[in-house]
Amino acid sequence: MNPEKDFAPLTPNIxxxxxxxxxxxxxxxxxxxxxxxxEFVAQNNTVQIxxxxxxxxxxxxxxxxxxxxxxxxxxxxxxxxxxxxxxGLYLKELIEPVLTCFNxxxxxxxxxxxxxxxxIVKVARxxxxxxxxxxxxxxxxxxxxxxxxxxxxxxxxxxxxxxLRERIYSNNQYARQFIISWIxxxxxxxxxxxxxxxxxILDGLFQILGDNGKEIRKMCExxxxxxxxxxxxxxxxxxxxxMANILVIHCQTTxxxxxxxxxxxxxxxxxxxxxxxxxxxxxILTAVLPCLAYDDRKKSIKEVANVCNQSLMxxxxxxxxxxxxxxxxxxxAEPNPDDALPKQEGTASGxxxxxxxxxxxxxxxxxALPPAPVTLHLDGIVQVLNCHLSDTTIGMMTRIAVLKWLYxxxxxTPRKMFRHTDSLFPILLQTLSxxxxxxxxxxxxxxxxxxxxxxxxxxxxGPLDGPDLRxxxxxxxxxxxxxxxxxxxxxxxxxxxxxxxxxxNSYFYKFMINLLKRFSSERKLLEVRGPFIIRQLCLLLNxxxxxxxxxxxxxxxxxxxxxxxxxxALNTILLTSTELFQLRNQLKxxxxxxxxxxxxxxxRSWCHNPxxxxxxxxxxxxxxxxxxxxxxxxxxxxxxxxxxxxxxxxQLIECxxxxxxxxxxxxxxxxxxxxxxxxxLLMLLxxxxxxxxxxxxxxxxxxxxxxxxxxxxxxAPKSQKxxxxxxxxxxxxxxxxxxxxxxxxxxxxxxxxxxHLDRRVVL
Numbered sequence: 070m071n072p073e074k075d076f077a078p079l080t081p082n083i084x085x086x087x088x089x090x091x092x093x094x095x096x097x098x099x100x101x102x103x104x105x106x107x108e109f110v111a112q113n114n115t116v117q118i119x120x121x122x123x124x125x126x127x128x129x130x131x132x133x134x135x136x137x138x139x140x141x142x143x144x145x146x147x148x149x150x151x152x153x154x155x156x157g158l159y160l161k162e163l164i165e166p167v168l169t170c171f172n173x174x175x176x177x178x179x180x181x182x183x184x185x186x187x188x189i190v191k192v193a194r195x196x197x198x199x200x201x202x203x204x205x206x207x208x209x210x211x212x213x214x215x216x217x218x219x220x221x222x223x224x225x226x227x228x229x230x231x232x233l234r235e236r237i238y239s240n241n242q243y244a245r246q247f248i249i250s251w252i253x254x255x256x257x258x259x260x261x262x263x264x265x266x267x268x269x270i271l272d273g274l275f276q277i278l279g280d281n282g283k284e285i286r287k288m289c290e291x292x293x294x295x296x297x298x299x300x301x302x303x304x305x306x307x308x309x310x311x312m313a314n315i316l317v318i319h320c321q322t323t324x325x326x327x328x329x330x331x332x333x334x335x336x337x338x339x340x341x342x343x344x345x346x347x348x349x350x351x352x353i354l355t356a357v358l359p360c361l362a363y364d365d366r367k368k369s370i371k372e373v374a375n376v377c378n379q380s381l382m383x384x385x386x387x388x389x390x391x392x393x394x395x396x397x398x399x400x401x402a403e404p405n406p407d408d409a410l411p412k413q414e415g416t417a418s419g420x421x422x423x424x425x426x427x428x429x430x431x432x433x434x435x436x437a438l439p440p441a442p443v444t445l446h447l448d449g450i451v452q453v454l455n456c457h458l459s460d461t462t463i464g465m466m467t468r469i470a471v472l473k474w475l476y477x478x479x480x481x482t483p484r485k486m487f488r489h490t491d492s493l494f495p496i497l498l499q500t501l502s503x504x505x506x507x508x509x510x511x512x513x514x515x516x517x518x519x520x521x522x523x524x525x526x527x528x529x530x531g532p533l534d535g536p537d538l539r540x541x542x543x544x545x546x547x548x549x550x551x552x553x554x555x556x557x558x559x560x561x562x563x564x565x566x567x568x569x570x571x572x573x574n575s576y577f578y579k580f581m582i583n584l585l586k587r588f589s590s591e592r593k594l595l596e597v598r599g600p601f602i603i604r605q606l607c608l609l610l611n612x613x614x615x616x617x618x619x620x621x622x623x624x625x626x627x628x629x630x631x632x633x634x635x636x637x638a639l640n641t642i643l644l645t646s647t648e649l650f651q652l653r654n655q656l657k658x659x660x661x662x663x664x665x666x667x668x669x670x671x672x673r674s675w676c677h678n679p680x681x682x683x684x685x686x687x688x689x690x691x692x693x694x695x696x697x698x699x700x701x702x703x704x705x706x707x708x709x710x711x712x713x714x715x716x717x718x719x720q721l722i723e724c725x726x727x728x729x730x731x732x733x734x735x736x737x738x739x740x741x742x743x744x745x746x747x748x749x750l751l752m753l754l755x756x757x758x759x760x761x762x763x764x765x766x767x768x769x770x771x772x773x774x775x776x777x778x779x780x781x782x783x784x785a786p787k788s789q790k791x792x793x794x795x796x797x798x799x800x801x802x803x804x805x806x807x808x809x810x811x812x813x814x815x816x817x818x819x820x821x822x823x824x825h826l827d828r829r830v831v832l
Contacts, residue, residue, distance in 0.1 A: 076124055078105065078117055087129055087140030095140045099147040106151035115158075122148055122162045130166035135175055142170060142181045146188040156189065157196030163189050164200055176225060177232050187243070226255070230266045237273030242285060245277050249288045256295050264299055268311040275319045278327050286326065293330060297337060309342035313349040320356035325367065332360070332373045339380040344443045347384050351449030353377065358457050358471065362464020378470055382477055389445040390482040447482065450474075451489045458496050465505050472500075472511035476518055483524035490519055490576065498583050501602060502594055509598065510605060517609035520577035573614055581618040589631045599638055604648045612652045613667060616643065620674035629815050632677040637714065640681035644688065644726055653726070656689050659793050672801055676808040679705060680714035683746070684721065687730060692743040694798050698805060699749035706813055707753070715750060716759040722747075723762065734770050744770065 076084050079102070086098035102121070109117045125148065129141025145163050149156045156163065167189065170182035190197050190204075197204060237248055252270070255261050274296075278289045300307050316338065319331035335353065339346050346353065360367070360374035457463055458471045475493070479486050497519075500512040519525060584602075588595040606615055619639060626632040643649050655664045656671075668689050675682045679702060686695035705711070721727065733740045734747075747767060754760040 088137050090136050095143050099143045102144050103147040103151040106148050122159055126166040138178055139181050142185040146185040149189040149192045156193045160200055176229055226261055234269045237270055242282050245285050249292055252292050264306055268308050271312050272315045275327055279324045304341040309338050309345050317352040317356050329370050332370055336373050336377050339377055344384050347443050347445050351453045354453045358467050361470050362467040385481050387481055390484050447485050468508050469511050472515055475515045479518045483522050487524050513605050516580055520573055520580045525574035525576045585622055600642055603642050604646050607648045612649055617670055620671050623674040629812050636675050636678045636681050659689055665793050665795050676805045680718050684718050692746055696742040696746040699746055715753055719759040719763045
């Protein structure tokens with residue numbers, strides 16, 4: 070083009086911009102032309118208007134220079150927009166050069182010609198009908214282009230993709246329909262592999278899937294379905310990593326069709342790409358976990374999300390617990406792609422280089438060194454799981470899924486997971502108050518794994534209870550594996566209050582302390598869920614360790630009323646739960662030092678509650694000591710609560726757990742203190758149903774010698790169970806008196822302040 074030529078009324082700046090290779094500069098020139106023509110319209114200057122159209126047509130649209138032709142096309146479209154309803158007067162001059170460009174060899178230029186014609190027709194509307202034959206002929210030729218593309222191997226796909234990517238974010242329904250139809254054409258060509266360029270258009274396709282037009286949505290659904298079929302056929306050629314975050318974005322949309330489609334794609338990606346998807350786990354979980362709580366209205370999405378969740382979980386293996394340091398000659402692992410995950414759904418961007426959602430989502434993998442192994446970004450995963458578990462509005466199934474993930478990670482990657490345990494521990498304890506038994510059970514499984522895992526073993530557990538626990542708990546010296554036992558019981562003969570099983574890790578004791586603290590602060594939790602929680606823990610962990618540790622912690626409890634309540638709850642569980650059968654058998658005979666050690670440890674805490682102490686003696690067949698304890702009851706303050714517990718003990722004696730005790734009543738000579746102890750309980754009871762029950766039981770004792778005097782019993786029966794020589798029962802009795810005196814003192818102090826919690830019963 071001759072730079073010396075006069076293109077007036079087009080200014081030199083407009084001419085220069087129309088010839089520029091950059092779309093943005095040509096667009097600026099078009100806006101200037103539109104402004105110029107509007108001025109001519111206002112002045113009714115038809116001569117200048119015709120001159121501008123003729124210049125754009127002859128000197129630009131029909132130029133030999135491709136950039137000039139593009140400038141001419143956008144200029145003619147600008148003229149039409151400026152003319153508005155008057156464009157019908159110049160339609161022949163506007164349409165003919167545009168239709169000529171329909172036959173151009175450059176595919177991009179043909180696209181711009183289509184765009185220009187669309188803008189001209191959109192403004193002129195019905196005025197184009199006199200030119201229908203010409204338009205029909207031109208459009209027919211354009212339609213033939215698709216046939217030419219399918220038949221030729223010379224199509225420039227590399228050059229076409231940027232143009233497609235640029236236009237796919239158009240909000241115009243006709244443009245979207247045109248784009249989808251062309252993608253379908255390209256997909257049908259055997260020699261064109263559009264999968265290589267799918268990351269560049271996938272986000273745009275999901276945006277079109279949300280179009281208001283039913284037909285366009287259906288067309289887009291077909292296109293995405295074809296792509297997914299191709300992915301399943303040729304997974305080795307798919308760039309899974311570059312599309313992962315695009316799917317994550319659209320799995321979180323509110324449009325059901327988009328969400329279901331994206332979730333189906335995510336399912337296939339996880340199953341086909343395998344561990345390649347691991348670096349995107351936190352983003353995937355962010356999208357998938359909330360869907361697990363969907364109701365039946367979104368059942369399809371929920372089912373697919375569940376498959377995604379299960380498949381992703383299976384990708385985590387013990388090798389993910391290996392140190393993060395790369396091996397020699399191996400490049401550093403890629404940065405966490407989840408850090409680049411957009412916080413909100415992407416929005417469409419226009420042409421000219423604006424950042425599109427897919428550009429924000431894709432993380433490149435380029436290096437000359439050998440590829441790094443796939444890395445599990447545990448920090449991001451734990452953050453997502455913690456966030457979902459902390460959200461009280463989240464659905465039950467999502468909470469269960471989160472807890473299953475945590476358990477799975479502690480099993481597969483314990484070393485790395487224990488770096489996060491301190492941050493997870495508070496929310497796991499809080500979850501014990503959940504309304505769902507299933508959630509609590511999964512929560513206990515996680516806590517039990519934390520408490521028993523060798524990876525949690527430390528030489529010094531440090532402060533186990535945190536700064537917010539009571540002083541009595543924080544002063545507790547909790548043993549580690551290098552220390553021996555929970556409590557060194559002074560006064561026993563060679564016994565140490567330590568569990569017979571291997572000591573748990575430091576988090577076990579932290580768990581026990583905080584669990585008791587939670588029971589203390591939430592009495593309803595203790596009443597409603599306490600037995601369930603403790604029974605399940607006895608199945609998941611070692612029952613002896615649980616009772617040992619809780620007994621030792623309660624021994625130092627400052628809130629004596631809570632200590633008594635908790636001991637009563639533990640005793641009921643010990644005596645009635647099938648989960649504690651083995652522990653009861655261990656205590657029944659006290660044949661071993663370990664069982665004697667356990668008895669002493671429990672006894673010292675059980676002293677917070679007189680009746681439970683007697684029941685422990687009945688369980689361990691320490692009938693003489695039970696009789697001695699009942700004799701001490703005369704010195705205690707007998708309250709309504711106390712008598713109610715005696716009543717419950719009588720009921721327990723009639724249960725299967727004490728069958729052996731009832732059978733021993735047949736042998737009066739060998740069990741005189743058992744009978745005396747039961748008569749002692751009978752004398753404590755007022756005339757009640759429990760009194761009648763125990764009285765009838767004692768009337769069934771067949772041997773009248775139960776009334777024999779003390780002189781006749783000087784010769785101890787040989788078959789009577791002897792007291793264990795390793796247990797100082799006198800010291801234990803003194804300890805019982807000491808603890809009960811503390812309780813009496815506290816009750817009197819409360820009574821002095823007018824807080825009458827107990828009523829004295831005069832017998």
